[in-house]
Amino acid sequence: MRGGMTSQHEPPATSNLFNQPPLYGGVNLFQTNPILEGGASGFPDAVRENLDQFGRFWGSFDARELARLANRHLPELERYDARGERSDQVSFHPAYHALMRHSIGAGLHASPWEGESAEQGVRNRARAMRLIMAAQTECGHLSAMTTTNASLASLRHSSSVVAEWAPQILSRTYDRAFRSLGEKRGATVSLAVAERQNGSDPRALLARAERRGDGLYAITGQKWFVSAPMSDAILMLVRLADGEVGCFLVPRHMPDGWVNAIRLERLKDKLGTRADAAAEIEFDGAFGYLIGEPGLGPAVMADTMTYLRLDCGAVAAGLMRGGFAEAVHHARHRANFGVPLIDRTLMQRVLADMALDVAGATALSLRLAEAFDMAGNQPAEAAYVRLMAPVVKYWTTKSAPALLAEAMECVGGNAFSESSTVARAYRDAPAFALWETPGNLLAQEMLRAMRRDDETLQLVLGTIREELGQGARAAVDVLSAAAAVALEDEGAARMLAEQLALTAAAAALRRDHPAAIADAFIETRLGRPWRSTYGMMDARYDCRALLDYLCPA
Numbered sequence: 001m002r003g004g005m006t007s008q009h010e011p012p013a014t015s016n017l018f019n020q021p022p023l024y025g026g027v028n029l030f031q032t033n034p035i036l037e038g039g040a041s042g043f044p045d046a047v048r049e050n051l052d053q054f055g056r057f058w059g060s061f062d063a064r065e066l067a068r069l070a071n072r073h074l075p076e077l078e079r080y081d082a083r084g085e086r087s088d089q090v091s092f093h094p095a096y097h098a099l100m101r102h103s104i105g106a107g108l109h110a111s112p113w114e115g116e117s118a119e120q121g122v123r124n125r126a127r128a129m130r131l132i133m134a135a136q137t138e139c140g141h142l143s144a145m146t147t148t149n150a151s152l153a154s155l156r157h158s159s160s161v162v163a164e165w166a167p168q169i170l171s172r173t174y175d176r177a178f179r180s181l182g183e184k185r186g187a188t189v190s191l192a193v194a195e196r197q198n199g200s201d202p203r204a205l206l207a208r209a210e211r212r213g214d215g216l217y218a219i220t221g222q223k224w225f226v227s228a229p230m231s232d233a234i235l236m237l238v239r240l241a242d243g244e245v246g247c248f249l250v251p252r253h254m255p256d257g258w259v260n261a262i263r264l265e266r267l268k269d270k271l272g273t274r275a276d277a278a279a280e281i282e283f284d285g286a287f288g289y290l291i292g293e294p295g296l297g298p299a300v301m302a303d304t305m306t307y308l309r310l311d312c313g314a315v316a317a318g319l320m321r322g323g324f325a326e327a328v329h330h331a332r333h334r335a336n337f338g339v340p341l342i343d344r345t346l347m348q349r350v351l352a353d354m355a356l357d358v359a360g361a362t363a364l365s366l367r368l369a370e371a372f373d374m375a376g377n378q379p380a381e382a383a384y385v386r387l388m389a390p391v392v393k394y395w396t397t398k399s400a401p402a403l404l405a406e407a408m409e410c411v412g413g414n415a416f417s418e419s420s421t422v423a424r425a426y427r428d429a430p431a432f433a434l435w436e437t438p439g440n441l442l443a444q445e446m447l448r449a450m451r452r453d454d455e456t457l458q459l460v461l462g463t464i465r466e467e468l469g470q471g472a473r474a475a476v477d478v479l480s481a482a483a484a485v486a487l488e489d490e491g492a493a494r495m496l497a498e499q500l501a502l503t504a505a506a507a508a509l510r511r512d513h514p515a516a517i518a519d520a521f522i523e524t525r526l527g528r529p530w531r532s533t534y535g536m537m538d539a540r541y542d543c544r545a546l547l548d549y550l551c552p553a
Contacts, residue, residue, distance in 0.1 A: 090229060140274060
């Protein structure tokens with residue numbers, strides 16, 4: 001130091017990162033999550049190795065940097081080309097395309113629909129695990145993954161359409177080129193339901209379809225919120241000439257290469273999932289293919305919605321896990337008054353309480369995915385899908401924002417910054433509660449599943465009773481009573497949905513994971529009065545042991 005000036009070779013005193021935790025990253029998201037590892041314990045070795053590789057990439061600093069760039073450099077709408085002609089394309093940062101390549105290469109967009117593979121019998125569970133891991137790093141690009149996968153459930157209602165589109169959809173090659181299906185090596189599908197005036201009500205749709213021959217319909221109208229608008233086709237509900245509602249697949253290009261009359265009017269300035277675009281779209285006589293029978297559009301689309309609920313639950317569980325893991329990482333590396341935060345009793349109890357919700361959400365999402373895998377030949381599992389798909393989406397997506405807010409508080413000011421992945425997760429989380437069926441409609445869908453037949457609820461309660469084991473009778477009796485009340489009083493449906501979710505999560509933890517985890521979850525979630533904040537655990541629980549097991553250093 002000379003003359004009060006700092007040498008150019010000496011860093012200023014403020015650059016000394018004293019008591020600042022190292023950046024979180026460079027972790028294997030599969031190996032460090034015992035709920036995932038335990039859930040995959042019976043999987044073939046090849047599947048477990050693939051999950052391990054997937055977890056290694058999505059926990060890497062490289063993946064986290066791609067996520068940062070994709071969310072910093074937002075999509076841009078290019079409505080016109082240099083000649084003044086309509087182009088209606090969206091440009092993305094290269095980091096977004098890199099994320100898409102990784103996810104499609106891993107089959108995240110359609111693996112449950114592939115032919116023979118090592119994942120036979122565990123397809124939906126393996127994919128749910130990948131969603132949980134990818135969501136910890138970047139959620140925006142997952143919109144295209146979820147809609148593409150879910151669309152195949154509806155496209156099966158048209159043998160000719162699925163025969164034409166399935167080969168490119170199932171391809172694990174990401175092809176971002178804007179051209180016709182026959183010229184592409186891979187394809188994705190978006191979803192459009194809401195219009196400006198109708199929200200989720202298909203009876204209020206104004207977009208119209210007129211038959212033109214050769215199985216084609218001309219579609220005119222608008223859709224208000226379309227995620228992943230650069231997908232190769234859009235699955236949508238449209239009103240037919242007789243007033244009934246049909247389900248249509250509307251391609252961006254026709255088979256002869258002609259660009260369909262789909263106009264991207266503007267991109268939404270969204271709160272979260274900003275790496276992905278969402279557009280307002282006008283259809284000016286765009287051609288589409290009818291999927292299923294005329295007038296059965298909502299029923300055909302319901303198959304897609306069921307798969308979307310599975311995905312939303314898994315993504316929410318992943319967001320929760322990511323925020324929780326960063327909070328624990330911070331507490332392990334940060335001291336307060338000379339004592340590491342992780343050694344503070346209050347911090348341990350807050351983090352352990354959070355850990356139980358993360359474990360419950362993860363186990364419940366995987367249990368629902370297991371039901372999808374087994375529903376084809378087991379009536380009890382098919383009933384679990386019917387009743388629990390809306391319930392799982394309801395509870396996990398509503399739990400995520402509150403948990404992420406607590407994670408942000410655990411980390412402190414560093415998390416209240418746009419450069420923080422916790423802040424990004426907090427902004428992203430509400431999207432998955434809002435997206436294609438919000439909470440009240442999910443609760444009503446749960447009631448409809450119970451009213452369609454007397455067997456669905458009883459089969460699910462039987463499954464919960466068997467998996468919960470000791471003490472199950474009292475818990476199932478409470479659920480039966482709550483169901484009776486909700487069937488008489490629709491206003492009580494949310495209470496039943498939460499009770500069902502918590503009890504089913506407890507059962508999944510009891511069946512597949514250490515008793516100490518399940519016992520703590522049951523005693524703090526099922527055996528306590530209403531609770532609204534974290535840290536509601538007493539000295540009976542070894543909170544440090546819970547943390548070290550659920551989030552190993």
